[in-house]
Amino acid sequence: MSGEDRSLRGAAAIVGVTDDVSPTGELDRTGRELEVAMVLGALEDAGLTLADVDGVCHPDSAVAFAEYLGVHPTFVESTMTGGSSYEVHVEHAAAAIAAGLCEVVVSVYASTPRSDRTRKRRQARRGMAGPNPMAEWELPFGLRLPMGPYALSAARHMHEFGTTSEQLASIAVSTREWAARNPRARYRDPITVADVLASPLQVSPLHLLDCCLVTDGAGAFVMTSAARARTLRKAPVYVLGAATCTDHVGISQMPTLTTTPGAVSGARAFAMAGLGPADVDVLMGYDSFTITALLHLEDLGFCAKGEGGPFAVDVGLGPGGSLPMNTNGGGLSFTHPGMYGMFLITEAVRQLRGEADIRQVDGAEVAVAHGSGMFLSVLSTAVLGTEATL
Amino acid sequence: MTTARPVETRPAAATRLEPPVGAESGPFWEATREGRLLVQWCTRCDRGIFYPRAFCPYCGDAGDAGGPLEWRQASGRATVYAAVVEHRPEAAGATFADGAPFCIALVDLEEGVRIMTNIVGCPPADVRSGMAVVVSWEPLSDGRQLALFRPAGEEGT
Numbered sequence: 303m304s305g306e307d308r309s310l311r312g313a314a315a316i317v318g319v320t321d322d323v324s325p326t327g328e329l330d331r332t333g334r335e336l337e338v339a340m341v342l343g344a345l346e347d348a349g350l351t352l353a354d355v356d357g358v359c360h361p362d363s364a365v366a367f368a369e370y371l372g373v374h375p376t377f378v379e380s381t382m383t384g385g386s387s388y389e390v391h392v393e394h395a396a397a398a399i400a401a402g403l404c405e406v407v408v409s410v411y412a413s414t415p416r417s418d419r420t421r422k423r424r425q426a427r428r429g430m431a432g433p434n435p436m437a438e439w440e441l442p443f444g445l446r447l448p449m450g451p452y453a454l455s456a457a458r459h460m461h462e463f464g465t466t467s468e469q470l471a472s473i474a475v476s477t478r479e480w481a482a483r484n485p486r487a488r489y490r491d492p493i494t495v496a497d498v499l500a501s502p503l504q505v506s507p508l509h510l511l512d513c514c515l516v517t518d519g520a521g522a523f524v525m526t527s528a529a530r531a532r533t534l535r536k537a538p539v540y541v542l543g544a545a546t547c548t549d550h551v552g553i554s555q556m557p558t559l560t561t562t563p564g565a566v567s568g569a570r571a572f573a574m575a576g577l578g579p580a581d582v583d584v585l586m587g588y589d590s591f592t593i594t595a596l597l598h599l600e601d602l603g604f605c606a607k608g609e610g611g612p613f614a615v616d617v618g619l620g621p622g623g624s625l626p627m628n629t630n631g632g633g634l635s636f637t638h639p640g641m642y643g644m645f646l647i648t649e650a651v652r653q654l655r656g657e658a659d660i661r662q663v664d665g666a667e668v669a670v671a672h673g674s675g676m677f678l679s680v681l682s683t684a685v686l687g688t689e690a691t692l
Numbered sequence: 693m694t695t696a697r698p699v700e701t702r703p704a705a706a707t708r709l710e711p712p713v714g715a716e717s718g719p720f721w722e723a724t725r726e727g728r729l730l731v732q733w734c735t736r737c738d739r740g741i742f743y744p745r746a747f748c749p750y751c752g753d754a755g756d757a758g759g760p761l762e763w764r765q766a767s768g769r770a771t772v773y774a775a776v777v778e779h780r781p782e783a784a785g786a787t788f789a790d791g792a793p794f795c796i797a798l799v800d801l802e803e804g805v806r807i808m809t810n811i812v813g814c815p816p817a818d819v820r821s822g823m824a825v826v827v828s829w830e831p832l833s834d835g836r837q838l839a840l841f842r843p844a845g846e847e848g849t
Binding site for chain 1: 808
């Protein structure tokens, strides 16, 4: 146990508060309006503004609330433990601030069950009144999820930078080459660029073979202190850097379709690690679609913005190439149960332990697990390394 | 989440998921009944806000006592930012398309806000980023209308 660890002691403080109650038991405001008023009130109490906020806690969805606030936090915390949620947020925000993940964190609560009843308001769920903005402003137009938002990003990338379907397809091809070396992969037969282009168009410009699988899958990992890790059975894989950023939920709210918030999370994770793209031996970049992986190559700094297409073709992402990417066969050919990020981590760890059998990247010391959540909405980067990298 | 409601008046739209009305977007949807496209505007930032909110996400002003947020009528003119074609409408649950491929786009209104829509009135594969489009209303079952867009330049628009 780490009960003697005092690293959080005095590391963070609560600097602003507000609340709103009435002797009538009812408030006039509700839902997001009430939540925003609380956030602004607490910030004013602290002498801060929304522009200072880089961490958001909300027990329903910190990501959706950050989108509503229009902030782009590097720390999001949606732990929901019932009445104790906000004490947990204090604990986790203190840890995040102490670790340098963020500097100014807001946590908010608003719930109006009494006035919801007396005013016959549609019953709000845990304080989150009002419908989902995606249901109101996106779903009526028939955009298929999750594929459609990625297709929009690909279409814009093609328009701005001249990226081609052939270049996207090359990512599916190199990823399949890795899958051929993984006996547990769903698809192992070689494919060509022509095969990808001949597969049925889904949401253009994405073809069927530009898209990840739908499979079952499961995984887990265990973390402990560096000191204890050295006493255990396997060689430790150390977290050298980690960072997260979100800038939207719904794709129509994404500031720029061709740059993900991974440009922020990647730069921060590399800075924490004291490493850069040139130091990476294995890239595990979430490949929900070929365009997703291409955006990672740019946003993590392996190539310049807009050059991902030619880079993906030329750099060598497959076996024997200079940038081994998705060595398990990826979401495109290995497995994709929905939240594939677990498999980025399990494969990165196996590569760094030298346990990857015939797909082992020789001398792998640094691996990056770069996860993409929702609709290019929440990107989180973990830079992992062997003992030699410490 | 939204629920599909039966529609009697317009069979072609029978299975379009009809949008719920958000806490701050009542004026937007009411105006669509008259074919008016509104944009929420922050008078302090002098810029549009989308989707509608209880405060301005750019300056953080909550608009207490009426202020600085207002509704302005948009011109209905827009430019396509990005467009895609759904080739398997049944996979998208979009039976309003009657089985035919259709275009989904993000368009930038002249007033500076970006919204999702369908581009109608031309073959879906002809829609390109940068194309000029104008609003084209599609009735919903409850009298509200959905803002679709079609290529500009037809009928003097």
